[in-house]
Amino acid sequence: MPAAGSRRVPRAERERQMLDAAVATFARRGYRAASMDEIAEAAGVSKPLVYLYLNSKDELFSACIRREAESLTAAVRDAVEVGAPPEGQLWSGLLGFFEHTAAHPDGWTILYSQARTVGEPFAAEVAVLRAEIVDFVAALIAAACGSQDVLGYAHALVGAAESLAGWAVSSPSPAGSGRDLATTLMNFAWSGLSDLIPPQDRPGLS
Amino acid sequence: MPAAGSRRVPRAERERQMLDAAVATFARRGYRAASMDEIAEAAGVSKPLVYLYLNSKDELFSACIRREAESLTAAVRDAVEVGAPPEGQLWSGLLGFFEHTAAHPDGWTILYSQARTVGEPFAAEVAVLRAEIVDFVAALIAAACGSQDVLGYAHALVGAAESLAGWAVSSPSPAGSGRDLATTLMNFAWSGLSDLIPPQDRPGLS
C-alpha cells in the first residue's frame, strides 16, 4: 500500500489521488477560490503533473463532477430493488441516496452546491443529472398513482431529499441515520402532514 | 425621474443602483467570478465610487445578502395571515414566498445558491436565515399537529419549497404561477402522495 505522496505511481492511481484532492478542495473552497496550487499540494504532486493528466482546471472540475455524479447514480441504482413496487423502489432508492451522501459529503457538496453556481458548462451538467433523477422519481410516482401531472411532486420530493441530505451533512448529530432520514421523508411524502392533524383542522386547499 | 446612468445622483439612490447591479451580477456569475469592474459598469458608475460607498467586495456582497434576505423575510411576513389557523398561515406564507422568489429571481439565486458556496462569513449569514425559516415552519407544523418531533418535516417542507422555487426560476413556463406552486406543495405536504394511490398499493413504512 503506497503512501499518498510516494513517487512513481501508476497513472490510474495518481489520477484518483488528484481527483480526491480536487473534490475535497473544490468542496471546501468553491471552484473559483480553489487554486491549482492548492490542489496539487493536497494531491502530493507538482502542478505540471496535474496538467499533464487532467489538462485544465475546467476539465479537472468536470472530471470531479462526472466521477461524483456517477458514484451517486451508481449508489442509487444499486440500492433500488428492481421488480419491487414503485413505492418500494422509491424507498430503497432514497435509502441509498441518503447513505451515499452521508458517506461522501464532499461529493454531495460539489454536485449540489458548487457545480450549480459556477456557470454554464457545469451547471448544465448537473442540471441534466438532476433532471434525470426528477424524471425517474416522477415515473415512479406516476407508476404508483396512475396520474400524469406529477412533475411538481417529483420536484418537491427531490428538493425535500436534498434539503434533508444537506441538513444531515451540515449538522450530522440531530439529523439521524440515512434510514431515519428516508423514513422521515417517506412518511412526509406518502401520508403527508394530515395524518398528524385532526381531520376537522385540515385546510381545504386546491 | 433621472435616467439610471445620469450624473450627480444622491447617494441613497446611487447605492440602490449599485446594489441592483451587484445582485444581478453576483446571481449570474457567482461571487468570485463577478468582478468589481463588471458591477460598476452595470451600475453605470466608476469603480472608485462603488468602493467609496460600499467599501469592499465582501461588504458589497454582504449588503446584497442583507437586502435580499430582508426583502424576502418581509414579503413572507407580510403575506402570512396572522390569526389564521396554522395551516392557513403556512399556505399564505408559501404563497408569499413563491410570489417573491418568482418576482426576484436574482435575489433568490444569491441567497439560495451563491451565498452558501462562498465560505464562512456569508454561508453563516444565510444559514441563520434558513434556520429561522425552518424553525418558523416547524412551529406552525407543531401547532397544527400537536407533535413535537417535526424538525425533519420542516426541513423537508422547506427543501421542497426551495426546489419548486428553483424549478420555477430556472424554467418559468412549465412551473406555473406562485399560486400553482403553493397549491402543489400544500397538496403534497398535507395529503401526501398516498391520496393519489389506491390504498392497497401503499407501502407500509416505519
Next chain:
Amino acid sequence: MPAAGSRRVPRAERERQMLDAAVATFARRGYRAASMDEIAEAAGVSKPLVYLYLNSKDELFSACIRREAESLTAAVRDAVEVGAPPEGQLWSGLLGFFEHTAAHPDGWTILYSQARTVGEPFAAEVAVLRAEIVDFVAALIAAACGSQDVLGYAHALVGAAESLAGWAVSSPSPAGSGRDLATTLMNFAWSGLSDLIPPQDRPGLS
C-alpha cells in the same frame, strides 16, 4: 479663539490649520503614505478646500517644508548672539536648535527624515537648507580656528547635532533638555574625548 473645525474661517487661518495637519500627517506616515483624505480630515475641512488653497500634494508638502525650514532657521538665527565670539555663537545657536527641534518634533521629522527620502524636488530643497547650515557652522569654526579645511568638521558637528536631536525626539526622557544636549555636544566637539583619556593611551592618528 475659534474651534479647529469651525465654519467660515479666514483664509490665512485655514491655511495654517491645513499646514499643521499636513505636517503632523506627513511626519507620522511619510509623504507617499499620507493621503490627502487623511490630511483634509485632520484639518477638519473637505478635500476640495485643501486643493483650492494649496493646489496639489506636492505644493502642500513643499509649503510644509518651507514653513518648517523657515521656522527652524529663524529659531536658530534669533538664538545666535551676534557679536559674541564664534564659539559663543555656536553654543547659542546649538542651544536654539535643540530647543526648537524638541518643541517641534514633527517639523524636525519632516525636514530631517521625510523630505530627504521623497525624491528630487524636495530632497534638493532640504539639501540647500542643510548646506547653508553646514556652511554657516564651517564659517564659525574657521573664524575660531583660522584654519580653512574645516568642511569635514562642520559636517561631523552638524551630523552629531542631528543625531542628538533625533535621539531626543525619539526617546525624550534619557536624552535631557536642549541645554544638556548642547552641553554634551559642545564638550564633545571642543575638548574631544581625549580629555577623558590618560594621554599615554591616545592613538597617534593622521
Next chain:
Amino acid sequence: MPAAGSRRVPRAERERQMLDAAVATFARRGYRAASMDEIAEAAGVSKPLVYLYLNSKDELFSACIRREAESLTAAVRDAVEVGAPPEGQLWSGLLGFFEHTAAHPDGWTILYSQARTVGEPFAAEVAVLRAEIVDFVAALIAAACGSQDVLGYAHALVGAAESLAGWAVSSPSPAGSGRDLATTLMNFAWSGLSDLIPPQDRPGLS
C-alpha cells in the same frame, strides 16, 4: 557566467538578482514610490517570480534591510582589530564603516534614510541595528575613558559618522576616501576643535 537577464537561473542566484534590483530601486525612489513592476523589470524577471520568491513588497523590503544590515555589520565586525586598545578598535571600525558605505551607497541609503521613514516594522528593525552600534561605540568609549555617562557622546559620534558617510555618498569628490573620513572623524572626536584654537579663545562651557 550567465548574463543577468538570462533564462532558467537557479533560485538562489535569482533571489540575489532580485535583492540587488530592489535595493537599488528602493534607494533611489523610496519604499512607497518604488513599484514592484519597476523592481521586477530592473531584475530582468517578471513580477510573479518576484512574488513567488519573496512573497510581498513588505517581505522584499525586509529582506533588503536584513541583507544590507548584515553586510554592514559584518564589514565593521571584520574591520575591527580585536585585541587592539579601544581607540584602535574605534579607528579600525570607523574605517571599515566608511569603506563599506562608500562601496555600497544604496545599502546605506536604505538603512539610513528609507527604512526609518516607512513606519513601524522597518523603523524598529533599523532602530535595533543602530542601537547596537551606539551601544558598541559607547562601550568602547567607556573602556577608553573609564567614564560611564557616555551615551550622549556615542550618539554624537555615530551621528557624525553617519553625516560624513552621507556627505561622501551624495558628493563623492570633495569628501575624500574612507581613510580620510575616518581620520577627520577621529581627529574631531578625539582632540576636538579646541586643538585648532588658541587656548585663550576657548569657551568655558559647563
Next chain:
DNA sequence: GATGAATGAGGATTCATTCAT
C-alpha cells in the same frame, strides 16, 4: 513519470484630482 523555473492576464483596492453646486 515528474518537476523547478517562469509568465501573461486580470482582479481588488487606493489615490490624487476635478466638477457642479
Next chain:
DNA sequence: TATGAATGAATCCTCATTCAT
C-alpha cells in the same frame, strides 16, 4: 467660503498555464 459627487490611473497581488529538463 465650502462641499458632496465622481473618476483616470496606478499599485499590489494571484492564478491558470507552459517550458526545459
